[in-house]
Amino acid sequence: MEEAVLYAVENHIATITMNRPKSLNSMNDGLINGLHDALDKAEADSEVKCIVLTGSGKAFCAGGDLSYLNGLTGTAAKKAFIAKVGDVAKRITVMEKPVIAYVNGVTAGAGVNLMLACDLVYASSKARFGESFAKVGLIPDCGGLYFLPKAIGVHKAKELMFTGDLIDAPTAAALGMLNHVCDDAELKDKVYEMAGRLAASAPLAIGLTKKYLNNTALTLDEVLAIEETTQSLLMGTDDCKEGIAAFYEKRPPAFTGK
CATH class of the missing domain: 1.10.12 (Lyase 2-enoyl-coa Hydratase; Chain  A, domain 2)
Structure with a gap:
């Protein structure tokens, strides 16, 4: 079975790749555990100076795996999983090393909030973003109630969260959710150019x-x-x-x- 999260280090940059492309890198227990393990490695490795977080295939992260979430039995199990998801976002914000979100495609629900937890966000011009929780009767998690209003203001955050509407990359950038929007052909180079700069910084x-x-x-x-x-x-x-x-x-x- 292929690993849910891939980890590689080159030129003082750790790349963490969510690797469930068939489900658009949606979050289940394997993916979240894999993210925690990868962050452990990056944090403990003194050679790693910067971290890049991305997704395989055509998505960054489509949020929670609804089939997995639907299979969780009992409030305690559901609460434990949501807490573990939130801890990934918290770890990214409190770790000293800078984290760049390399958003290669579709990003929804908790995937948007995981992206917002990162220090810098570079996105494909083809990416789309949606705080889709209300459409399935949920509130934002993975820190979304904290990160999104901080990034774009309370009123616009309410609009996106109440409606669950998808927005395109230029709109997300104009709102303040992204640092840079790049064509697919140049996105990777731009991400690793910045990662290299941060890795060489103090x-x-x-x-x-x-x-x-x-x-x-x-x-x-x-x-x-x-x-x-x-x-x-x-x-x-x-x-x-x-x-x-x-x-x-x-x-x-x-x-x-x-």
Whole structure:
């Protein structure tokens, strides 16, 4: 049986591929467990500096596998699975390493919210997006009630979630859900070009920037206090010294994460 999630590392970039193409990479227990395992590997590997999340075939992720969900018996089993799905989104947001969503096609339901959990989103111009939960009598999960209004505002989030309507990639980009929309022929190159840039960046600075940007509950005074403490510590790191030296010497910096 083919693995539900594939994992590969090259040039300090871990690629995690959801691999259930016949079901449009919909989420069942195997796929979610596979995502957790892949994130474990990427997080533990000091050689990995950036993560790319994508799907095989013509979809990124079509959300929950309805046949699998329908087969779950009892509230406890259903609750455990939804919690495990949500934990994938949470892990992506709290891990220090940057995660790029490489959206190659159809993205619906929890797949949209998994995409939004990532730090950057690159999508095919042919991709379509739908918060389709209400059409099957459900509320958004995988962090959708948090991620979508944060990205596009509460009123537009309500519209997409209430209707479940599909939107195209240019519309999603205009709303603020995507960083870049690319033709299929250039999408992969653009994703890995950015992944390479992030992999070569200062990991301490990237990780801390991500941590504080994802904490939306901070007040201005709290942010200023964090900046004061964290910036003074980073100024003493080897990476900062290397970055300043490289600037003056007009060369690319060689960061080490120290």
